[in-house]
Amino acid sequence: MNFGSKLIHNGNEIDKNTGALSIPIYQTSTFHQYDIDNLGKYDYTRSGNPTREALENTIAQLEGGIRGFAFSSGMAATSSVLSIFSSDDHIIVGNDVYGGTYRIASSFFNKFKVQITFTDMTDPDNIKNSIKNNTKAIFLETPSNPLLKITDLRTCIKIAKDYGLIVIVDNTFMSPYLQRPLELGADIVIHSATKFIGGHSDVVSGLVATKNKDLADKIYFVQNSFGAVLGPQDSWLLLRGLKTLKVRLDYECKSALELAQWLSTHKKITNVYYPGLKEHIGSDIHLSQALNGGAVLSFKTDTEATAKKFMKNVTLAAVAVSLGGVESIASYPVKMSHAAIPVQEREKLGITNNLIRLSVGLEDTQDLIEDFKKALE
Numbered sequence: 132m133n134f135g136s137k138l139i140h141n142g143n144e145i146d147k148n149t150g151a152l153s154i155p156i157y158q159t160s161t162f163h164q165y166d167i168d169n170l171g172k173y174d175y176t177r178s179g180n181p182t183r184e185a186l187e188n189t190i191a192q193l194e195g196g197i198r199g200f201a202f203s204s205g206m207a208a209t210s211s212v213l214s215i216f217s218s219d220d221h222i223i224v225g226n227d228v229y230g231g232t233y234r235i236a237s238s239f240f241n242k243f244k245v246q247i248t249f250t251d252m253t254d255p256d257n258i259k260n261s262i263k264n265n266t267k268a269i270f271l272e273t274p275s276n277p278l279l280k281i282t283d284l285r286t287c288i289k290i291a292k293d294y295g296l297i298v299i300v301d302n303t304f305m306s307p308y309l310q311r312p313l314e315l316g317a318d319i320v321i322h323s324a325t326k327f328i329g330g331h332s333d334v335v336s337g338l339v340a341t342k343n344k345d346l347a348d349k350i351y352f353v354q355n356s357f358g359a360v361l362g363p364q365d366s367w368l369l370l371r372g373l374k375t376l377k378v379r380l381d382y383e384c385k386s387a388l389e390l391a392q393w394l395s396t397h398k399k400i401t402n403v404y405y406p407g408l409k410e411h412i413g414s415d416i417h418l419s420q421a422l423n424g425g426a427v428l429s430f431k432t433d434t435e436a437t438a439k440k441f442m443k444n445v446t447l448a449a450v451a452v453s454l455g456g457v458e459s460i461a462s463y464p465v466k467m468s469h470a471a472i473p474v475q476e477r478e479k480l481g482i483t484n485n486l487i488r489l490s491v492g493l494e495d496t497q498d499l500i501e502d503f504k505k506a507l508e
């Protein structure tokens with residue numbers, strides 16, 4: 132079955148009790164037990180809820196895993212996955228991951244003596260050079276946020292497997308429609324489902340999928356123990372959003388490519404970062420592991436003043452944090468998504484004051500171009 136059909140027909144779309152074509156919102160905290168000696172499948176919504184379970188089963192199927200988990204935010208998902216490790220475990224993390232991931236890895240888990248090494252994973256040899264006797268996992272994000280740097284998943288996964296390491300991939304930018312790391316050999320996939328999976332800027336959520344039973348058991352233990360679970364209402368919103376994932380991204384990705392090509396010709400734009408452009412570093416690798424360039428791009432203006440003028444004058448893109456909504460969203464990484472990263476580290480990564488990240492929505496592409504032209508000029 133092709134992916135578009137699987138979004139609609141994956142075994143989790145019809146309520147088995149009533150035949151309803153939308154899974155009901157089981158808005159309950161607890162469940163009556165009819166036989167105290169034989170407890171039912173559900174007892175308390177933190178531990179399991181039918182609406183959330185339908186969502187978790189869906190993401191597992193779409194990613195090619197055996198089990199899925201829904202959390203109250205993308206950071207709750209990331210933090211819960213990192214919580215399966217113990218003190219003195221060592222994890223290698225990409226040096227240009229999302230700012231929230233950088234913050235939690237560098238300033239929180241170190242309190243529990245989980246060791247983190249940040250390295251440039253666009254060069255797989257850096258992984259080899261960072262491996263220690265106590266290394267347990269690598270954490271990848273490709274394309275990276277916000278400069279869309281590309282990591283060769285197949286090569287990095289092979290290196291990790293040669294050393295017996297767990298491979299974790301943040302797949303937020305691509306979604307399971309455009310890229311499926313588990314099928315390439317990764318062990319755990321994480322999504323900020325607030326973004327493309329939800330798709331409407333109306334829910335904060337995180338999803339995890341794994342194809343390994345032992346890892347699934349460990350993640351469930353953390354999920355149930357910490358309790359950072361997604362509520363039934365928000366689980367239903369994600370189930371609804373997923374149904375239109377393909378049609379939304381088909382248009383948004385096409386529009387993103389056209390915008391990237393147009394921005395590349397503008398006199399006030401010095402750099403455009405978009406994996407769908409042939410000149411983007413790593414584009415050939417990206418297109419060998421993903422369907423297309425995606426719906427997020429970044430660009431640098433000639434000056435900081437131009438960037439701020441654009442952010443002030445643009446009208447058809449919301450100026451906001453987050454991405455993946457039906458509306459285009461322009462973000463200023465140094466003040467928004469990556470403000471948690473120290474200035475010197477940001478500058479080393481190329482995250483400068485003239486950088487703008489754009490998540491392309493469903494507006495007419497030509498209208499966006501005209502709006503951006505006015506905002507720049």
